[in-house]
Amino acid sequence: MQNRLQNTRGSAPDTALSKQHIFLIGFMAVGKTTLAAELSSRLNRPRVDTDELVVQNAGMDIPNIFRHFGEAHFRRLEHSALAALAKATPSVVSCGGGIVLLPENVALMRSLGIVVRLTATAETIWKRSCESSDRPLLPASTGVERLASIKTMLAEREEQYRAAAELAITTDDRSAGDICAEILSRCTELTVQKASSSQLKA
């Protein structure tokens, strides 16, 4: 089970996939960080979380970065963390939910790997977001005010997530193992398609 891709589809596309980062994008609390850990152990490749890199580089947690320096500063740190991946070993990368807000981040992810969007309903996100309190863009209260804010932000960002992603995978009422299996089989299919269309062009 170390690498399902090698077992399912022959060697050429697997080799192509193994050279690329897999970027997980999507709204806060859809499960990007959780799924990246599971995927990286299935694929036996490194896991990187842009939020964790930002926190390490800033020496400060995310709520404090927002409080002391503001969102624009956080976005610059997030961009630098992402840009550093150009030189990294192909990894599974869980991105902060706002990574798609800068078009240069989207271009960078597309040039370095496969961009997979995880989705969930506002209600699922609301429930999952209540399990921690480190997301400064969500209202501190976990009541219906937070649900309303999630719905508004989801609508505002929908087009950016849609345009950035090459694949979209739902996570509602599903286990991490089940979602991972779908990510792996869909990434393999996409790699096969890309390899055949570039052969046709050659």
Ligand SMILES: Nc1ncnc2c1ncn2[C@@H]1O[C@H](COP(=O)(O)OP(=O)(O)O)[C@@H](O)[C@H]1O
């Ligand atoms: N498939 C899932 N089913 C149930 N809970 C999940 C699932 N994936 C993640 N979670 C939980 O949801 C919360 C947010 O997950 P996280 O991975 O931090 O999301 P993100 O990185 O997208 O913000 C965590 O408490 C996590 O345990």
Ligand SMILES: O=C(O)C1=C[C@@H](OP(=O)(O)O)[C@@H](O)[C@H](O)C1
């Ligand atoms: O959507 C966003 O703008 C943010 C998402 C967070 O990451 P998660 O998506 O992992 O919660 C974190 O980067 C920051 O709080 C801002």
Ligand SMILES: [Mg+2]
């Ligand atoms: Mg995360």
